[in-house]
Amino acid sequence: MTDLVHFHVDYPGRERDRWGAVFRPVLAIPHAIFVGGPLVGFGGRAWNAGALGTLALVCAIVDWFAIVFTRRSLAGLHNLKRFYMGWRARFLAYACFLRDEYPPFGDGPYPASVELPDDPEQRDVKSVALRLFLLFPHIVVMACLLLAQVVVSIIAWFSIAFTRRLSDSLWRFSRDVSSYVLRVEAYALLIHDRFPSFSLSAEAGRTEPVFAGDA
Numbered sequence: 332m333t334d335l336v337h338f339h340v341d342y343p344g345r346e347r348d349r350w351g352a353v354f355r356p357v358l359a360i361p362h363a364i365f366v367g368g369p370l371v372g373f374g375g376r377a378w379n380a381g382a383l384g385t386l387a388l389v390c391a392i393v394d395w396f397a398i399v400f401t402r403r404s405l406a407g408l409h410n411l412k413r414f415y416m417g418w419r420a421r422f423l424a425y426a427c428f429l430r431d432e433y434p435p436f437g438d439g440p441y442p443a444s445v446e447l448p449d450d451p452e453q454r455d456v457k458s459v460a461l462r463l464f465l466l467f468p469h470i471v472v473m474a475c476l477l478l479a480q481v482v483v484s485i486i487a488w489f490s491i492a493f494t495r496r497l498s499d500s501l502w503r504f505s506r507d508v509s510s511y512v513l514r515v516e517a518y519a520l521l522i523h524d525r526f527p528s529f530s531l532s533a534e535a536g537r538t539e540p541v542f543a544g545d546a
Contacts, residue, residue, distance in 0.1 A: 335525050336517045338510035340424045340443040345496060348431035352491035359426045362434065366419040368426075387415040391520040398459045404521065409450050412520045414438065420445035420513055427480065427505040428487040428497060445513050448523050455524040462519070465526060469515045472529060480508045507531040 351358070367381035380388055390408040397405045414437075421434040424443030434441050458465065483501055490497050514527040 334514055334528050335448040335523050336514045336527070337446040338420060338443075338506070338513050339446060340429050340506055340509075342502070343430055343442075347428075347491045347495050347497060349492055349495050351431045351433075352428065352488055355426070355428070355488070358433065359422070362418075362422045362425070362436070365436070366415060366422050383415050383418065387412045387520055394521045395459060395462070398454045398521065399456060402454060402456055404450070404454060406450065409522070412522055413447055416445050416447060416513065416517060416520070416522070419516070420509075423509040423512070427484060427509055428491060429502065429506055429509065445517075447517060451523055458524045458526070459521060462521065466515070466519055469518075469527065469529070473512060473515055476508050476511060476531075480505065483508075504531075 363381060365381045365383045367384045390411055394404050394408050397403060418434075418437060421439075421441045421443050424430045424441070425432070425434045430441075430443055432441065434443075483504055487497050487501055487505065490501070508531070511531060517523065518525075518527050
């Protein structure tokens, strides 16, 4: 099964920004206020998604009623949800040490992005009606992955702060977890109706960055 959502991020190279990593937990806070923490998109409390994320979630709830009862989504809501997903993708790349450049607030050029499908013309009403139940297996898997990502992020912080380097395997893991989170969030926000895969290697069919250790 081919996923409809893809996370693109350029490999940053071998030398990393030491001081940018040291202060990243603080520098990330302004973005987290808008799009949620780096490891939590949909938590038990609404504020975990950030101000814009909470608004996108409200839009998804309104869209859920529209699709279930009219078989059509409200086109005006998609732009906000897509805007949130783009901003969140750039923030995840920064917060999870995939990139060192400070991301723009809102939209703007950045070496990380999320590829979203076009708005579907016809909606799968049954899938939408049961979306919360369909999401449950993904939420369980994502919770386990995010616990691992916490450990990886701590290791990444120390590694970059003291050696200015991050191993390729840790970089790949953070990229794949971020990609998985974005796929699940797009499905949860009713951006599309295709059930996302559980694979962490969903990007494997696309061009991989060339790492020094791979040569």
